[in-house]
Structures are given as C-alpha cells and as structure tokens.
Amino acid sequence: MKVAVLSGKGGTGKTLVSVNLASVAKESLYIDCDVEEPNGHLFFKPKNYASESIEVKIPFSDEKLCSGCRKCVEFCKFNALAFIINKVIVFDNVCHSCGGCILLCPEQAFAEKDKLIGKVQYGVSENVTVMTGVLNPGESSGVPIIKKLLQDIVSGPELIIIDCPPGSACIVMESIKDADYCILVAEPTLFGVHNLNLVYELVKLFKKPHGVILNKCVEGENPAEKFCLEKDIKVIGKIPFDGGLGTLNSNALISVRENKKYHDLFASILQVVTKEGSYETVTNP
Amino acid sequence: MKVAIPVDDKSMSTNVSQSFGRTPYYLIYDTDSKKSVFLDNSAIASQGGAGIKAAQTIVDSNINAIITPQCGENAAEVLKTANIKLYKTINFSVQDNICALNDGKLPILEDIHPGFHGHGGN
Known part of the structure; x- marks a missing residue:
C-alpha cells in the first residue's frame, strides 16, 4: 500500500508523521519526495548503498x-x-x-x-529502506526526480510511505499520483485550516481516499478538527503538542524507536491507515 | 533614442514601478520628439519568466534604453544581448528621471539581482 503524506505548508509535521509511520511498521519503504529540502534522511541516517544522477x-x-x-x-x-x-x-x-x-x-x-539537476539516493535504516530525492538549488522543477523515485520503487515492503513536498503544486500532484491513500497533516489554527483546505481540494480532485492527522493538538478548540467535522473528513489520528516529542524530533531522533508511548501512538495511527487504505481500495478501485 | 520606464499607471504623474518584469505599464519616452506613449506589460500575469517575456516586449518595441530601480538577471541578459542600455532610477518620479537622463546624470544599473521568481519584490 502506497501512503502519501501531505500538507498545505511546510512545518506541519509531514516528515514527523512519515518517518515514524515508516519506522513503526515491520518493514517499509520511505520515499522522500520533498526534493527541494529532503530531511527524512536526517532522522534515518541511512547507510546509502547507491546514488544516481538525474538529468533532463x-x-x-x-x-x-x-x-x-x-x-x-x-x-x-x-x-x-x-x-x-x-x-x-x-x-x-x-x-x-x-x-x-x-x-x-x-x-x-x-x-x-x-x-x-539532482540525484536519487538509496539507503537502509534498520527496518526501513530509504529513498531520497535531491534537487540542486536553483533548478526549476523537481518533477523528473520524483518520477524517477516513484518508478524505481523496490518490490518487497508492503508499506510505502511517500513524504510529499509542501503545498499543492505540480510536484505534489506527481508525488500522490499513484498513492492508494493520502494522509493530510494539519495544524490546529485558522491558518492551518486554510492550508488543510488546499490539500483537501487536491486529494478530492484526484479522488484519493484520505484522512487527516491533527498535529500539535492542545486543550481547547481546534479549528482544523472543526473543519474535518464540517467536511465529513475522517480524523485518523491526533498528535499532542508535546515537549518530549518535540525534543526527540528536534534532535533528529525517530520517536517510535526511542519511546514506547510514541511507538504506541504511531502504531495505532498506522493501524487505522492500513484499515482505511485497504477498505477504500476495495470500495473505490 | 527611445527609453522605457516601468510605471504604475498610464499617466505622466504616475510613479516608477518597483518591478521591471511585473510592472503593469511601461512609459516609452522618445528623447528626440519628447513624446511619450504607454505600453501594456503582458508579462505581468506570467506564472514564471515574467522578466524574460517583458524584456522581449521591450526588445520588440525597438527600445534603446531602460530606466528602472532594479532588474533581474534573466531580463538583464535579454536586454544586454539586444544591446539595450540599463539605467538606474534616481527616485520614483518619472519627470525627475527623464530630466536626469536628458542631462546625462542617470547612473548605469550595475546591481542585477538574481530574480524574485514569483516571490515578492513588488
């Protein structure tokens, strides 16, 4: 199952969600399609075994x-x-x-x-195969690199996590094109709702099964949650605004590999994703 | 000599526009006849490459020089290839800049910026 993780703006938690979902699975493939600023590799620190130049x-x-x-x-x-x-x-x-x-x-x-224009790197980090696309600074489009990443998907792992670029432009469309399920990561602010709506419109246009992960949740009203209720979008997980999680993440550590509490949190989200994804695949072929 | 200045409006009392590529209009001033006309900039709505398209319009209008507060590197390459002179504005007043040009007091535009590529600058 190919799961794309996207959001309307940077910094909402796409890589946090992607890296931890990929790590909590028994075996998975993580593809960093955020080619302008790929940083999944900072968490995985993969042993790279191959690299390929991309030319246009x-x-x-x-x-x-x-x-x-x-x-x-x-x-x-x-x-x-x-x-x-x-x-x-x-x-x-x-x-x-x-x-x-x-x-x-x-x-x-x-x-x-x-x-x-850039390169594609292949590596391994414990249970996760890591593919990273890198676009050289100043180039006009990362689409050729994303095409190469997605066409080279290695067979084996059942779960494939596609960490998308922010926004809803061409490079994001290219990244979610073949996805079976889309996770939209949202922040609990009005600005977060605006950005969530951008990617929500996109996955609707692409007719992709989708669900929302509410990140940085605090006590009180959550405008993004309200938006999901209004639009009847399934909330597949809530990640608290949590100092421990923030510390691990800012130290480039993978939370599910460090702490049982976070392991359980992401394991339960992955369970929902797997169920939703396969269910949707059957009903929406 | 025909000179183009990016301007905000189609009037002689208008100000110089901050952007060369995405200005709404150009004021075309003829230093021989002292006459002015306004030219629409069709590049303003471009998703990308506005500077290149705008510079192409300037070249096609047989302009000899431009007076602008700033200019991106792609536009500058087109203009320089076409042997169009680049002058830097002294202030926002169209009249002041035309007077300075006539008096030979306009500086040459030296600092070509790397381009805004749709991110700000105006």
Whole structure:
C-alpha cells in the first residue's frame, strides 16, 4: 500500500508523521519526495548503498536553421525562450523540459543537451529502506526526480510511505499520483485550516481516499478538527503538542524507536491507515 | 533614442514601478520628439519568466534604453544581448528621471539581482 503524506505548508509535521509511520511498521519503504529540502534522511541516517544522477533534456537552437517564426517563444508557458537579434536564447533554469518547442519548430532547428539537476539516493535504516530525492538549488522543477523515485520503487515492503513536498503544486500532484491513500497533516489554527483546505481540494480532485492527522493538538478548540467535522473528513489520528516529542524530533531522533508511548501512538495511527487504505481500495478501485 | 520606464499607471504623474518584469505599464519616452506613449506589460500575469517575456516586449518595441530601480538577471541578459542600455532610477518620479537622463546624470544599473521568481519584490 502506497501512503502519501501531505500538507498545505511546510512545518506541519509531514516528515514527523512519515518517518515514524515508516519506522513503526515491520518493514517499509520511505520515499522522500520533498526534493527541494529532503530531511527524512536526517532522522534515518541511512547507510546509502547507491546514488544516481538525474538529468533532463534542455533544448538549444541552431541559428542557421532558425527562420525566426517565434512559434517556440510564443508557445513556452514558462517564458524560457527569447528571440533576440535573429537568435533563440534558452534559459536553462526556467525551462521545464517539456519538449514543446522542439515539436513545434517547423524548421527542426532544435537539438537537446543533457543537464544535471539532482540525484536519487538509496539507503537502509534498520527496518526501513530509504529513498531520497535531491534537487540542486536553483533548478526549476523537481518533477523528473520524483518520477524517477516513484518508478524505481523496490518490490518487497508492503508499506510505502511517500513524504510529499509542501503545498499543492505540480510536484505534489506527481508525488500522490499513484498513492492508494493520502494522509493530510494539519495544524490546529485558522491558518492551518486554510492550508488543510488546499490539500483537501487536491486529494478530492484526484479522488484519493484520505484522512487527516491533527498535529500539535492542545486543550481547547481546534479549528482544523472543526473543519474535518464540517467536511465529513475522517480524523485518523491526533498528535499532542508535546515537549518530549518535540525534543526527540528536534534532535533528529525517530520517536517510535526511542519511546514506547510514541511507538504506541504511531502504531495505532498506522493501524487505522492500513484499515482505511485497504477498505477504500476495495470500495473505490 | 527611445527609453522605457516601468510605471504604475498610464499617466505622466504616475510613479516608477518597483518591478521591471511585473510592472503593469511601461512609459516609452522618445528623447528626440519628447513624446511619450504607454505600453501594456503582458508579462505581468506570467506564472514564471515574467522578466524574460517583458524584456522581449521591450526588445520588440525597438527600445534603446531602460530606466528602472532594479532588474533581474534573466531580463538583464535579454536586454544586454539586444544591446539595450540599463539605467538606474534616481527616485520614483518619472519627470525627475527623464530630466536626469536628458542631462546625462542617470547612473548605469550595475546591481542585477538574481530574480524574485514569483516571490515578492513588488
């Protein structure tokens, strides 16, 4: 079962939830798709056994073949191309490697070159296989790295945890595309509700079975919980705003490996996820 | 010589816009005829690469120089490739900057920033 963990903004607890759910399972695969700032590996400290460079294709134009029709410049949604003094300039860092300019060019003036954008690392941390995507700073899109991560999923572990990037943009869509179940992590504030709504809209659009984990829960009213009640979203777990948990986490320790109380907390959440996920898979094929 | 200035509004009393790529309008001033026209910036709504698209518009309008408070590196590359001069504004007043240009007192824009890429800057 592939479980994606997402949230509308950074710092809500995606990695806390992902790392601990992966660790509390008997055996699992943890995939860090937050390629702009992957930090699951800081907790797992995996013994890496392999690493692979990720390259994308960047177009370049042959000015001898270019007729100056500008079809490519007008097509490019990302404005990665400019036509200056009878020459097409390509901005490598803006180009998303969609290949549209190459397809459209009536003179076939484009060729492609490889460009290194990051890497994928493979490692092991006790019962967890750890895959980490790393996008080099300044690159336009982490989607090619996420594609590689998800296409390379090793067979074996029944539970696969996909730690998603924050937000609801292309890289998140790519990360949840093949997920069987989505966990939305939410903070107990009005701002938290706004961010929860972003990812809630996304998983609804993708018709993904989903549930919410309320993180940083304190006594009193929880706007995120209220939102779940109103929208009839299942709350699959509550994580308290807890000094002990915060200390372990800020020391880059995996709480379920350190403390029985947290082990039980995440084990019970995983139980619900497994039940919800398989139930939904049967009813929503 | 034709000069472009990013401006907030289509009026001679308007202020210079803080952003080159995502300004709503450009004031195009002709130093020979002393005439001004306004140009819409279609790049303002771009998801990304606004500076590149805006600079392309400037190049296509046969502009010789721009006067701007700041300029991102991608836009600057397009403008420099097209041999367009980059001047730095002295203040927010369109009139003051045109006068300074006519008097040859505008500084060259040296500090090209790495671009805001949709995050602030305006």
